[in-house]
Amino acid sequence: MVIDWGWIAGHLDDIVAALWQHIVLVGIPLATGFAISLGLGIWAVRRPRVYGPITAVTGVLYTIPSLAAFALLVPVFGFSMLVAFIPLTTYTLLILFRNIVAGFQSVPSEVLEAADAMGYRQRDRLLRVEIPLAVPLMMAGLRLAAVTLIGLATVVSILGSGYGGLGQLITDGLQTFFPTKYVLGGVLSVALAVVVDLLFVRTERRLTPWAGARATGAVPA
């Protein structure tokens, strides 16, 4: 197996475009999925009896094979990005919803009681107390969902050359027996997953300076 460095040098534009497309394929469903899950999560925390049904529905969505999802959606939406975005979004829901709810549940009850007693209105309590304290578990969900999507998005190349991102490099490479392309597609997918994961870790640290405080400076009375 020989890597054709000359081909890579000559096709940098195409490679960057594929990488960017992959990022879009992951980023939009992840953001959409997070927004939906956050809404569902807040609902489930306020009304615990909806938790079970939401988990069941998102669980079923999670089990639909991606190829089957594409097959079902193409007749409705034609060959468009939407066909890629919809299943990729629904795949994130189970992971994100469960982590967001776990995040809200991790907020100590005495903290919520204190917030109410201090005179936080419900919306302020959510934005300034509950969501900030749920960040560590939300981030854990986002990392898992992002890495899963980066892998899953390579399958989108089945829809045609316009949508595939890094998956397109892999499919093309395999079909034309050109190792440089599929190895590059694979390596870039893995690299993207690692970089995105690290970015989330750093973001989490920035958002939760208080979480790191625990280990460092405990001072006796």
Next chain:
Amino acid sequence: MTAHAATQRAATVEFEHVTKVYGPGAAVTGAPAAVDNLSLSVPAGRICVLVGPSGCGKTTTLKMVNRLIEPTSGRVLLDGVDAATRDVTELRRGIGYVIQHAGLFPHQTIAENVATVPRLLGWPSARMTARTGELLAMVGLDPVTYAGRYPAQLSGGERQRVGVARALAADPPVLLMDEPFGAVDPIVRERLQDELLRLQEQLAKTILFVTHDIDEAIKMGDLVAVLGAGGHLEQFGPPAAILASPANDFVARFVGTDRGLRRLSLLSVGELPLAPVATCHVGDDGPSLRQLVPEGDFAYVLVLDGDDRPIGWIHRDRQTDGVVTPDDIESDSPLLDRRTTLKEALSLLIDASVQTGIVVEETGAVSGRIGIADITARMQGADRSADRSADRSADRSEDRSGAGPAGDAEP
């Protein structure tokens, strides 16, 4: 600004036939305590302790003041205004709240935690910063050291202090404290109790304080409300009255068989008539001691050092010639100050195996002596009368009739 000025003074808190019955739907909250037709009135600026066994509804009662729990029937009045008629958010911002584990916001610094209510009220940031510093200093935490820390970096006792500072931030007229010192060790708890009492001397807030610990109730309360099973008010009054004459068997059992001893913790050495002490210095003429103390009474003279500090006792007849030297001292006594409680004083005397303690002023000057019998006389007084002043005169006559140190008593 106006809201702040308006809330400066303390407010009265009145419960009028307040009942809380948890419906079947509320079973998810655990084992809910009901409050049964509670009527009590807390004057402005006083500490009222709600005490009782678990399940007696004391926390429910407390939470009905800031409407974390709404009464099923009856009214809670703050300064005569029905809490139910006020906007709940505004009501809560005007009531300080301290809970067992402090309930600090873990993601906010100590300064941000303390400034919670001022921030919600929209104070300018310069004023918030100034107030935060002032409050941290007030609860004994150095603002420079602590303002930027997170709650996880503090000990339990420090977190509790921050909790108190946060509750006081907007200078609310009423403070609710739900077992505020229940989660810290006994030594820290005692220090926090003392500090709260010291703060209260300046602040004079109306404080409702929940505890299950009768000793804490007696120590902290100007008034104590003993609640029994089913949220029934068994007795309400000053701690001395409750110890002296429990209203029923439940209260008697709850305050315990050692309530005479508990009562001693309500009185301090300064409240007793002190017996005079004759003093001499090292180097004084020995035989002259006889002139200092008459025969038959407590026949000891207190020897002082060059700085007028007590060293010990010497019997008036010991020295027939020569001068008083430290070697002549026969026994020693613990030093007490006027604020020492009688309970502490008794325990110090028993620990030192002596009959008499020396009472000194803050300057170190000797102001008198107190005997074990003087103290135990106050315990027996517990069953007679609730009224402190009545007790005092009764005990004084007892002293005259010879309940004090007997003739040739030893120190």
